Amino acid sequence: MGESDPFGAVRELEHDGTTYKMADLTVLEEEGLCELDKLPVSIRILLESVLRNVDGKNITTDDVRNAASWGPDVPDVELPFQPSRVVLQDLTGVPAVVDLAALRSAVDRKDRDPSIVEPEIPCDLVIDHSVQVDYFGDEDAYEKNVELEYERNEERYRSIKWAQQAFENFEVVPPGTGIVHQVNLEHLGRVVHRREEDGDEWLIPDTLVGTDSHTPMIGGIGVVGWGVGGIEAEAAMLGQPITMGLPEVVGVRLEGELPEGATATDLVLHLTEKLRQVGVVDRFVEFYGPGVSELTVADRATISNMAPEQGSTISMFPVDDKTLEYLELTGRDEDHIELVKEYLDAQGLYGEQEPEYTETVDFDLSTVEPSLAGHKKPHARIPMGDLDEHFPNLLEEQGVVQADGAAPVKHDLELGDKVPVTLDDGTEVEIGHGSVLVSAITSCTNTSNPSVMLAAGLLARNAVENGLDVPDYVKTSLAPGSRVVTAYLEESGLMDDLEKLGYSVVGYGCTTCIGNSGPLQDPIEDAIDEHDLWATSVLSGNRNFEARIHPKIAANYLASPPLVVAYGLAGRMDIDLEEEPIGHDDEGEPVFLEDIWPDTEELHDMVHNSVSPEMFEEKYASVYEGDERWEALDAPTGEVYDWDDESTYIREPPFFQDFPLEEPGVEDIANARCLMALGDTVTTDHISPAGPFGEDLPAGQWLKERGVEPHEFNTYGSRRGNHEVMMRGTFANVRIENEMLDGKTGGYAKHLPSGEETTVFEASERYRDDDTPLIVMSGIEFGTGSSRDWAAKGTDLLGIRATIAKSYERIYRDNLLGMGVLPLQFEEGEGWEELGLDGTEVYSIEGLDDGLEMNDELTVVAREAHSASEQTSGDSQEPRDGETTEFDVTAQVSTPAAVEYIENGGVLHKVLRELLTEE
Numbered sequence: 001m002g003e004s005d006p007f008g009a010v011r012e013l014e015h016d017g018t019t020y021k022m023a024d025l026t027v028l029e030e031e032g033l034c035e036l037d038k039l040p041v042s043i044r045i046l047l048e049s050v051l052r053n054v055d056g057k058n059i060t061t062d063d064v065r066n067a068a069s070w071g072p073d074v075p076d077v078e079l080p081f082q083p084s085r086v087v088l089q090d091l092t093g094v095p096a097v098v099d100l101a102a103l104r105s106a107v108d109r110k111d112r113d114p115s116i117v118e119p120e121i122p123c124d125l126v127i128d129h130s131v132q133v134d135y136f137g138d139e140d141a142y143e144k145n146v147e148l149e150y151e152r153n154e155e156r157y158r159s160i161k162w163a164q165q166a167f168e169n170f171e172v173v174p175p176g177t178g179i180v181h182q183v184n185l186e187h188l189g190r191v192v193h194r195r196e197e198d199g200d201e202w203l204i205p206d207t208l209v210g211t212d213s214h215t216p217m218i219g220g221i222g223v224v225g226w227g228v229g230g231i232e233a234e235a236a237m238l239g240q241p242i243t244m245g246l247p248e249v250v251g252v253r254l255e256g257e258l259p260e261g262a263t264a265t266d267l268v269l270h271l272t273e274k275l276r277q278v279g280v281v282d283r284f285v286e287f288y289g290p291g292v293s294e295l296t297v298a299d300r301a302t303i304s305n306m307a308p309e310q311g312s313t314i315s316m317f318p319v320d321d322k323t324l325e326y327l328e329l330t331g332r333d334e335d336h337i338e339l340v341k342e343y344l345d346a347q348g349l350y351g352e353q354e355p356e357y358t359e360t361v362d363f364d365l366s367t368v369e370p371s372l373a374g375h376k377k378p379h380a381r382i383p384m385g386d387l388d389e390h391f392p393n394l395l396e397e398q399g400v401v402q403a404d405g406a407a408p409v410k411h412d413l414e415l416g417d418k419v420p421v422t423l424d425d426g427t428e429v430e431i432g433h434g435s436v437l438v439s440a441i442t443s444c445t446n447t448s449n450p451s452v453m454l455a456a457g458l459l460a461r462n463a464v465e466n467g468l469d470v471p472d473y474v475k476t477s478l479a480p481g482s483r484v485v486t487a488y489l490e491e492s493g494l495m496d497d498l499e500k501l502g503y504s505v506v507g508y509g510c511t512t513c514i515g516n517s518g519p520l521q522d523p524i525e526d527a528i529d530e531h532d533l534w535a536t537s538v539l540s541g542n543r544n545f546e547a548r549i550h551p552k553i554a555a556n557y558l559a560s561p562p563l564v565v566a567y568g569l570a571g572r573m574d575i576d577l578e579e580e581p582i583g584h585d586d587e588g589e590p591v592f593l594e595d596i597w598p599d600t601e602e603l604h605d606m607v608h609n610s611v612s613p614e615m616f617e618e619k620y621a622s623v624y625e626g627d628e629r630w631e632a633l634d635a636p637t638g639e640v641y642d643w644d645d646e647s648t649y650i651r652e653p654p655f656f657q658d659f660p661l662e663e664p665g666v667e668d669i670a671n672a673r674c675l676m677a678l679g680d681t682v683t684t685d686h687i688s689p690a691g692p693f694g695e696d697l698p699a700g701q702w703l704k705e706r707g708v709e710p711h712e713f714n715t716y717g718s719r720r721g722n723h724e725v726m727m728r729g730t731f732a733n734v735r736i737e738n739e740m741l742d743g744k745t746g747g748y749a750k751h752l753p754s755g756e757e758t759t760v761f762e763a764s765e766r767y768r769d770d771d772t773p774l775i776v777m778s779g780i781e782f783g784t785g786s787s788r789d790w791a792a793k794g795t796d797l798l799g800i801r802a803t804i805a806k807s808y809e810r811i812y813r814d815n816l817l818g819m820g821v822l823p824l825q826f827e828e829g830e831g832w833e834e835l836g837l838d839g840t841e842v843y844s845i846e847g848l849d850d851g852l853e854m855n856d857e858l859t860v861v862a863r864e865a866h867s868a869s870e871q872t873s874g875d876s877q878e879p880r881d882g883e884t885t886e887f888d889v890t891a892q893v894s895t896p897a898a899v900e901y902i903e904n905g906g907v908l909h910k911v912l913r914e915l916l917t918e919e
């Protein structure tokens with residue numbers, strides 16, 4: 001709580017001999033600022049954060065009033081939000097570790113104690129995104145895959161292991177342990193946090209941000225948490241608030257019960273389809289109504305997991321008796337569970353709620369039927385019984401077959417035709433359109449849910465008993481999201497049956513869900529290429545975008561774990577499993593899905609008898625320790641990272657090198673050049689691509705010069721710990737279009753006044769040599785797409801001081817502010833084209849010499865200048881004076897904290913300066 005407690009909200013709560021402090025929401029009602037029971041639960045939780053952290057600087061009393069003013073017709077206000085913790089996964093976590101390490105190095109260079117750089121709130125990094133399914137189908141698969149994982153990721157993992165020992169508030173869950181959101185659900189999530197502050201014990205709601213889009217899964221236990229970019233996460237770690245628009249909240253009223261045979265996966269696919277139709281992008285979703293108590297907490301978490309696919313920021317459930325039972329089942333401390341109940345009761349946050357919502361949606365659980373989603377959208381649901389029609393229709397739509405199933409001229413295979421393939425071990429198989437080549441029990445969406453995992457095991461057992469097997473061309477895998485899953489599958493005796501069908505454990509990580517499904521056998525890939533086969537995958541994950549699962553697999557289907565096994569057994573997707581046999585027994589008799597589908601009663605007993613709190617207690621007791629490989633990993637130690645100048649993965653970024661203690665402040669930007677003039681909807685992927693790159697591009701050239709061969713380049717995404725690669729990859733997407741160049745696409749720019757066309761990076765270097773500041777101009781929705789902190793970091797490192805756009809995606813705008821780059825906006829109806837500009841002008845931004853105010857109105861003077869080739873006389877480096885265009889822009893700086901970020905050159909710079917100047 002900030003010093004002043006301006007609302008008199010601090011009160012005490014006694015529990016078991018301890019006096020806790022809490023920020024009491026009811027005072028806001030007494031003040032007449034809101035009616036608490038009309039506010040959605042998620043809004044009350046945000047409100048508590050604002051109320052508790054009000055300090056008059058980062059968070060003001062107006063922010064509290066704004067949050068309390070939430071109504072169905074949501075006011076257009078921004079909130080500074082301070083979560084109680086942060087979770088990270090390894091892909092996005094490495095850049096965060098690199099930044100923290102760089103901050104420590106900067107402190108060390110100033111002869112100060114490096115340990116003053118320390119996350120202010122608990123941070124957990126789970127290493128789960130890098131394991132790939134190279135080996136499968138035998139009991140050694142896990143060991144071999146994890147071995148390869150270490151070989152491929154050693155450098156990155158060393159930096160993470162350094163962080164594990166260097167920071168007190170930074171824990172690491174080593175590889176081979178589990179998946180971030182499942183570990184969060186089963187172990188890290190507290191629902192209510194106890195926190196010590198200035199000698200007082202505080203109780204606060206558990207809230208978090210994570211550097212992964214499926215962070216909202218924690219909403220299954222009533223915790224507010226969502227995915228953010230790295231800069232926001234780092235700022236949150238270091239105690240800075242995250243700004244967000246006060247969200248609209250959609251209430252989904254659940255009623256009825258799930259029918260026999262329908263799973264939580266089927267339910268989430270229905271809800272995802274429904275909420276996509278409703279439109280919940282940038283909104284919160286809360287579930288309420290009588291149907292909520294019909295769902296287990298594991299089922300709720302499956303639904304919350306797919307918030308990004310539904311489009312929402314969060315999709316959360318209330319905390320009720322079932323939540324407390326789940327906390328007990330997962331081995332949480334009994335005393336803590338009591339405290340959760342007491343605290344939430346005191347805040348009016350416990351149990352069923354029926355507040356006001358921006359919009360309400362009704363959903364009847366009894367309408368759920370077994371379903372899949374595909375072929376490339378998670379919200380494109382297909383009832384299982386329609387698959388036999390869906391697939392031929394899809395092939396027809398795609399021009400792969402004609403209406404009668406015959407092959408058109410460009411293809412040689414009709415639907416139903418097969419081609420022979422000899423596998424690496426000499427086995428002869430036949431595959432055709434629709435063949436299932438990957439069948440993966442994967443993803444925290446489902447592996448966190450014992451009922452669907454045990455259902456897969458029971459189906460496998462029944463299949464084995466009926467003499468069924470999975471065809472040899474199907475790549476089968478089981479990647480649990482925690483060690484507990486293996487424990488209960490073993491306890492139930494079902495692991496053997498899954499293994500008999502090839503579903504042995506391949507890793508404890510994301511695997512197929514993130515696209516790490518590993519290679520297919522060469523003869524299979526050759527057959528796909530030769531016959532333009534439309535092969536398929538079936539997985540219990542949450543995303544199935546084109547080429548995500550495997551570049552050679554055209555159609556990908558999301559389904560429950562038992563259906564993943566069922567389609568694996570069938571070996572093809574163009575089958576109606578309600579009518580056609582899934583296979584034949586040893587006597588040649590047909591076996592149908594209903595013959596092997598788990599009995600509801602037996603499944604219920606199995607869940608009850610196989611899953612116990614002791615399993616969770618045992619498996620999570622050593623969650624931060626890792627295996628002998630982690631132990632043996634030779635990582636740097638000490639408080640300051642030992643940077644390796646030869647490394648091509650991890651390098652000290654220049655952000656805090658030669659760091660001045662004095663705040664740089666702001667001043668007019670004079671005689672800037674425009675590096676790029678862009679159109680509308682330039683995405684963060686245009687600005688900072690994540691995929692592979694070639695040796696002809698600046699990033700590739702840099703690596704080649706250091707002896708890295710093109711086949712070892714890896715992707716931009718994997719090199720996010722190396723600013724040299726990342727800044728060379730900024731604005732380097734092959735599809736980006738700099739309209740200063742005539743129709744040329746890719747990362748190119750025109751250096752002025754020379755007029756020479758070169759790469760964006762090369763041009764920026766030449767401008768740096770000339771001490772010329774840079775700007776970029778863009779159309780609407782600048783920086784739309786996924787949150788990617790390197791889009792802003794790269795912008796900064798290229799020397800771009802300001803951007804001017806018609807409008808911004810909020811996260812990119814905030815990330816620019818976080819890097820000290822000034823985001824400016826054209827006036828309504830104006831843009832660089834409308835103003836008659838073409839980017840060749842010399843730009844000055846005026847109005848900053850007197851300091852920067854929130855939402856400042858500034859003037860831009862664009863002076864026509866001619867390139868060297870157009871100069872008729874004089875010094876070719878000096879542009880000839882021409883006509884000027886003056887226009888107004890608004891600084892997209894709407895909080896006092898954001899003003900400080902710009903004045904300091906970025907949020908981390910501000911934090912570092914504060915740390916270094918504190919006595």
Ligand code: SF4
Binds near residue numbers: 443444514542
């Ligand atoms: S398993 Fe899938 S949803 Fe879960 S963290 Fe990994 S990639 Fe994300």
